[in-house]
Amino acid sequence: MHFIAIFASGSGSNARNIMEHFKNHRYYRIALIVTNRKAAGVIAHAEEMGVACSYLPSSTFRDNPSQVIALLKKANVDFVVLAGFLLKVPPPVVNAYGNRIINIHPSLLPAFGGEGMYGDHVHEAVIESGVPKSGITIHRVNNEYDEGEVIFQASVDVIKGETPASLKSKIQSLEHRWFPLVLEQVLQKTFKNH
Ligand code: GRF
Helix, strand or coil, rough: EEEEECCCCCCCCHHHHHHHHHHHCCCCCEEEEEEEECCCCCHHHHHHHEEEEEECHHHHHCCHHHHHHHHHCCCCEEEEEEEECCCCCCCCHHHHHCCCCEEEECCCCCCCCCCCCHHHHHHHHHHHCCCEEEEEEEEEECCCCCCCCEEEEEEECCCCCHHHHHHHHHHHHHHHHHHHHHHHHHHHHHCCCC
């Protein structure tokens, strides 16, 4: 069995979807949710799914990354998934997990990525720029925001009259459809099927 942690700062719809996908999985267990926001919606999802959830303040990520690593090691975590996690992952955590950390970003990276590009900011910038397509990118995490190796992309058309809300909802559907499947494939490759 491999133990996976999900880091999330927000409503946690992707985390929820991933917990559901891996419920009773033979090889992979979502063992821990980690959040830096006490009011994050993901906390209730973890409770409902019976998954342990730890809150760590943002200052711990910034000033005491060894505590983050200790928490993960204690839960035997050997793979980390970022799903709407708004802080930079501290370099010691990235270094400890190597290529075993992935993130999902709601645009076609490298376009509309980087610091400050999250949530509606992304969709607003996409619409304002007039590009015909947006989408999702699942990528490895390194020490720069949104710059790790791209693993998977899927796109949607940005249509005339598109609003940040309508684009967000189309992109969310893509995320919910693909993230658990792509994660499972990455886990299979990483751990040679078990
Ligand atoms: C998603 O759009 C994801 O791509 C981005 O943050 C959002 C998280 O949404 N990184 P949710 O909390 O999973 O609903």
